[in-house]
Amino acid sequence: MFDFESYHKAESVDEAIALLAQNPKSIPLAGGTDVLVRLHQHHQDYRHVVDIHGLKELKEISKNPNGVIRIGSGVTFTTLTEHPLITGNIPVLAQGASSVGGPQVRNVGTVGGNICNGAPSADSAAPLLILNATVVLKGTQGQREIPLHEFYQGPGKVDRMESEILTSIVIAPENYQCWFAKYHKYAMRDAMDIATIGCAGACNIEGGLVNQLRLAYTVAGPTPLRCWKTEQIAKGAKADESLLELVKSSVLKDLRPRDSWRASKDFRQHVIQTLAQRVLQAILNQCGEVKP
Numbered sequence: 001m002f003d004f005e006s007y008h009k010a011e012s013v014d015e016a017i018a019l020l021a022q023n024p025k026s027i028p029l030a031g032g033t034d035v036l037v038r039l040h041q042h043h044q045d046y047r048h049v050v051d052i053h054g055l056k057e058l059k060e061i062s063k064n065p066n067g068v069i070r071i072g073s074g075v076t077f078t079t080l081t082e083h084p085l086i087t088g089n090i091p092v093l094a095q096g097a098s099s100v101g102g103p104q105v106r107n108v109g110t111v112g113g114n115i116c117n118g119a120p121s122a123d124s125a126a127p128l129l130i131l132n133a134t135v136v137l138k139g140t141q142g143q144r145e146i147p148l149h150e151f152y153q154g155p156g157k158v159d160r161m162e163s164e165i166l167t168s169i170v171i172a173p174e175n176y177q178c179w180f181a182k183y184h185k186y187a188m189r190d191a192m193d194i195a196t197i198g199c200a201g202a203c204n205i206e207g208g209l210v211n212q213l214r215l216a217y218t219v220a221g222p223t224p225l226r227c228w229k230t231e232q233i234a235k236g237a238k239a240d241e242s243l244l245e246l247v248k249s250s251v252l253k254d255l256r257p258r259d260s261w262r263a264s265k266d267f268r269q270h271v272i273q274t275l276a277q278r279v280l281q282a283i284l285n286q287c288g289e290v291k292p
Contacts, residue, residue: 005047013057013138013165019050021140021163026050028165030058030074033101033109034117058112058167061085067173073112073166077124078103080111090171092181092200096127099185099195112166115148118156118223125152125224126200127183129216132175139164152223179204182282186271188262195219196263199275203283205239215247215279220255220272227254239284244277251276 006023010016020026026048029035038046052058058074061083069089071080080086080097087094100106100114100123114122115135125148133148140163148169151159160166181202185195198218204211213234215227230250237243257268 004049007049007051009051010055013052013055013167016050016052016055016165017139017163020165023048023050024162028052028116030113031076031109033105034113034119052165058165063089067177069171069173069176071111071169071171073115073168074110075112077101077106077109077111077114080124081106090127090131090176090181092183092202093124093127093131095183096123096125096185096198096200099123099183099198111169115151115169116158116160116166118152118154118158120155120221120223121194121198121219122224123185123195123198123218126198126216126218127181128169128171129224129226130181130200130202130214131171132214134170134172135166136168136170137161137164138167143167145170149226155222180283180287182279182286184275184279184282186275197257197268197271197275199272199279201276201279201283203239203280203287205287208239210234210237210239210243213247215251215254215276217255217272217275220257220268222256225255227251229254239287243284244280247276247280248273 008019010019029049029051030053035046055074058072060072061075063069063085077097077100081094111124114124128148134145135148135151137144139161146159153159179202183200185198187195195218197220200216202214213231215230218224230247233250234247237246251272252269257265259265
């Protein structure tokens with residue numbers, strides 16, 4: 001049994017916003033893979049719910065004539081792994097989505113819920129960070145667009161006001177066209193486990209040199225993190241084996257892994273460096289700069 005104190009079913013985004021405004025203790029319920037678990041555990045912060053599950057306006061994926069990809073916040077992970085606009089343009093996001101839980105979780109869990117949950121282990125976060133994704137929120141005060149790396153504010157904390165709904169995620173063409181990208185997740189088990197460390201990387205290479213590098217991690221700090229210092233150091237570097245060592249020697253300066261019951265800080269640091277090299281090697285193989 002779920003111990004709801006109040007439950008409202010929204011028939012549109014605008015109605016959901018109005019219901020959230022009228023019930024300030026309420027939280028949006030999309031796939032429910034996080035919310036219902038915590039409600040089942042009698043978590044007091046999850047007893048007031050506005051149900052936005054099934055809203056068609058949140059389930060669309062589109063690409064406009066200028067190449068801008070828009071992903072509705074209610075899109076499930078299964079859809080992300082299968083939709084041709086995702087697999088054909090930003091397959092790194094499909095890679096991240098395919099690593100979420102098991103098939104049952106992917107069938108109902110949503111990308112918007114994964115982000116709004118604010119968990120540092122969110123599998124969609126690292127791929128979206130290297131895609132320079134922007135999140136779009138709509139509330140009683142209008143619409144806001146926020147770069148994803150600014151949306152995360154702390155463990156379990158994001159920049160969403162009480163009456164707001166995250167409606168979509170936007171990726172501009174300059175952030176995926178002419179880029180090679182890869183995501184890799186390390187977990188203690190091969191299936192249905194949260195990440196011990198997740199790493200996404202993307203490279204834009206010209207004339208054998210790194211024009212731009214983007215690198216992002218999950219579970220390497222209090223929020224999903226971009227490696228800004230390492231990205232700057234790698235700019236202009238040769239796109240060969242030396243890049244792997246350059247990034248390995250720098251990446252820990254950008255991150256804040258910690259000890260936990262799941263893994264020690266030292267072990268996380270080792271995995272962080274290993275995944276950086278593994279992801280970059282795969283990218284370089286993919287673009288033909290380094291042969292496997």
